[in-house]
Amino acid sequence: MAAVGWPGCAKSLKGVLLDMCGVLYDSGEGDGVAIAGSVEAVKRLKASDLQLRFCTNETQATREAFVAKLRRLGFDISVSEVFSPAPAAIAILKERGLRPHLLVYDGLLPEFDSVDKTNANCVVIGDAAEKFSYQNLNEAFRVLIGLENPVLFSLGQGRYYKETDGLKLDVGVYMKALEYACDLKAEVIGKPSPMFFQSVLSDMGLQPHEALMIGDDLVNDVGGAQSCGMKGVQVRTGKYRLSDEKHPTVTADGTVDNLAQAVDMILNQRGQ
Amino acid sequence: MAAVGWPGCAKSLKGVLLDMCGVLYDSGEGDGVAIAGSVEAVKRLKASDLQLRFCTNETQATREAFVAKLRRLGFDISVSEVFSPAPAAIAILKERGLRPHLLVYDGLLPEFDSVDKTNANCVVIGDAAEKFSYQNLNEAFRVLIGLENPVLFSLGQGRYYKETDGLKLDVGVYMKALEYACDLKAEVIGKPSPMFFQSVLSDMGLQPHEALMIGDDLVNDVGGAQSCGMKGVQVRTGKYRLSDEKHPTVTADGTVDNLAQAVDMILNQRGQ
Numbered sequence: 001m002a003a004v005g006w007p008g009c010a011k012s013l014k015g016v017l018l019d020m021c022g023v024l025y026d027s028g029e030g031d032g033v034a035i036a037g038s039v040e041a042v043k044r045l046k047a048s049d050l051q052l053r054f055c056t057n058e059t060q061a062t063r064e065a066f067v068a069k070l071r072r073l074g075f076d077i078s079v080s081e082v083f084s085p086a087p088a089a090i091a092i093l094k095e096r097g098l099r100p101h102l103l104v105y106d107g108l109l110p111e112f113d114s115v116d117k118t119n120a121n122c123v124v125i126g127d128a129a130e131k132f133s134y135q136n137l138n139e140a141f142r143v144l145i146g147l148e149n150p151v152l153f154s155l156g157q158g159r160y161y162k163e164t165d166g167l168k169l170d171v172g173v174y175m176k177a178l179e180y181a182c183d184l185k186a187e188v189i190g191k192p193s194p195m196f197f198q199s200v201l202s203d204m205g206l207q208p209h210e211a212l213m214i215g216d217d218l219v220n221d222v223g224g225a226q227s228c229g230m231k232g233v234q235v236r237t238g239k240y241r242l243s244d245e246k247h248p249t250v251t252a253d254g255t256v257d258n259l260a261q262a263v264d265m266i267l268n269q270r271g272q
Numbered sequence: 273m274a275a276v277g278w279p280g281c282a283k284s285l286k287g288v289l290l291d292m293c294g295v296l297y298d299s300g301e302g303d304g305v306a307i308a309g310s311v312e313a314v315k316r317l318k319a320s321d322l323q324l325r326f327c328t329n330e331t332q333a334t335r336e337a338f339v340a341k342l343r344r345l346g347f348d349i350s351v352s353e354v355f356s357p358a359p360a361a362i363a364i365l366k367e368r369g370l371r372p373h374l375l376v377y378d379g380l381l382p383e384f385d386s387v388d389k390t391n392a393n394c395v396v397i398g399d400a401a402e403k404f405s406y407q408n409l410n411e412a413f414r415v416l417i418g419l420e421n422p423v424l425f426s427l428g429q430g431r432y433y434k435e436t437d438g439l440k441l442d443v444g445v446y447m448k449a450l451e452y453a454c455d456l457k458a459e460v461i462g463k464p465s466p467m468f469f470q471s472v473l474s475d476m477g478l479q480p481h482e483a484l485m486i487g488d489d490l491v492n493d494v495g496g497a498q499s500c501g502m503k504g505v506q507v508r509t510g511k512y513r514l515s516d517e518k519h520p521t522v523t524a525d526g527t528v529d530n531l532a533q534a535v536d537m538i539l540n541q542r543g544q
Binding site (some may be wrong): 102128129130131132133135136137138142143145159160166167168169172173174176177178179180181182 | 367400401402403404405406407409413414417431432438439440441442445446448449450452453454455492
């Protein structure tokens with residue numbers, strides 16, 4: 001049987017995973033702005049027979065605060081549908097008896113309320129943005145270099161993302177900085193970690209070939225999903241750049257103008 | 273003829289290159305502090321028949337200001353004896369018609385007074401310390417990502433250095449951050465670049481096998497010098513760590529407690 005490409009593969013799909021920032025909305029001052037057509041596109045997916053989950057590397061707020069923001073922007077979304085790195089990190093920390101030094105955005109701190117942070121024996125970094133000061137990075141470095149077996153967790157490994165006022169450096173950049181400083185390899189929690197995608201598939205009760213990931217990040221959304229056996233489609237919104245379409249190692253199954261167009265094509269294939 | 277190791281090789285030496293921070297002094301508040309015995313050791317080298325040059329990746333001050341500080345700490349040293357990355361960078365920028373966006377320490381800016389910085393078509397980073405804010409790193413990133421052929425120069429590639437109040441992240445960490453963000457490879461100016469060591473040897477009129485480098489940085493001082501055919505000795509001061517002595521790729525020709533001991537051994541071998 002010949003492999004079925006995009007958009008033909010939409011006929012046999014059972015679930016869709018959506019990235020959030022750059023697909024649903026562009027972040028920026030205040031709540032940011034919804035991307036044209038995305039509120040309606042989510043509504044149409046929810047009204048279809050497809051399962052839907054949101055799969056984000058967002059680490060600037062608790063899931064509760066993040067979902068509240070999306071609801072203010074008009075999206076029909078609830079906390080139980082959202083998969084983000086912090087809860088996954090907390091599960092790993094507790095399982096391995098690790099006590100983190102946190103370099104994360106203030107808004108994310110409440111997620112870690114239940115975690116013992118005394119006498120740190122590992123470091124967790126998220127998208128700390130302005131908190132990535134020289135002093136704070138140096139402090140995280142000193143914790144790591146002082147450990148016999150330094151462990152660094154990075155909540156995602158993104159290079160940059162787009163806010164309404166331009167591109168911003170993401171957590172992956174600081175992960176690489178600390179990796180070099182301490183001569184170690186970080187453990188990435190979130191996309192593109194296969195374990196992270198697998199946890200979303202498990203929640204839906206689906207096999208990889210039954211699910212499609214839609215994102216603006218070619219490597220972490222599309223490439224990550226493809227590594228797990230899912231299809232991956234890139235939108236030309238958010239951090240999308242023309243050069244993504246000739247990337248040396250990752251080729252999206254499809255590239256669409258935006259989420260609205262992707263949902264149109266999916267539902268058309270399914271006769272909905 | 274069997275290769276002559278340390279300290280026997282000192283008999284046939286014609287010149288010595290000294291790293292500065294961590295060998296002559298520890299930086300920190302104010303001028304920092306001279307390392308015990310180093311002022312006297314420099315004096316003894318100068319009184320010997322060996323040529324002497326100082327070879328530093330220091331980029332927090334102009335050479336003039338830097339040398340003035342060392343003189344206040346008691347060292348007999350002049351600007352013409354000091355090789356640092358900024359003058360080397362300026363020569364390269366002018367040769368290639370490049371106009372830099374600078375992310376460097378305020379104290380270094382006067383070195384670049386003669387360089388056209390309008391409409392930047394490359395980025396130069398030095399050890400900017402507190403100036404490595406999220407905002408400033410983001411600004412440098414945006415310049416690079418906006419260029420068709422992004423060029424990043426890094427004044428050194430050190431991981432960290434020791435100040436009187438502890439270890440501090442060095443420029444190499446931020447070089448790696450920008451390399452990852454922009455998917456490029458920086459051009460390193462300064463140690464361990466062979467071109468940089470070669471310029472010091474040329475100034476002394478010596479062949480590599482006639483010169484010895486003494487530093488506290490195993491990779492950049494010792495390994496860099498060895499790559500050029502020089503001998504390299506590490507001191508157990510500054511950023512030295514016990515783990516350096518079992519490094520997977522770089523093995524110093526000798527390891528000594530401090531500069532004073534190295535100079536003792538060199539001059540003993542030479543009967544001086």
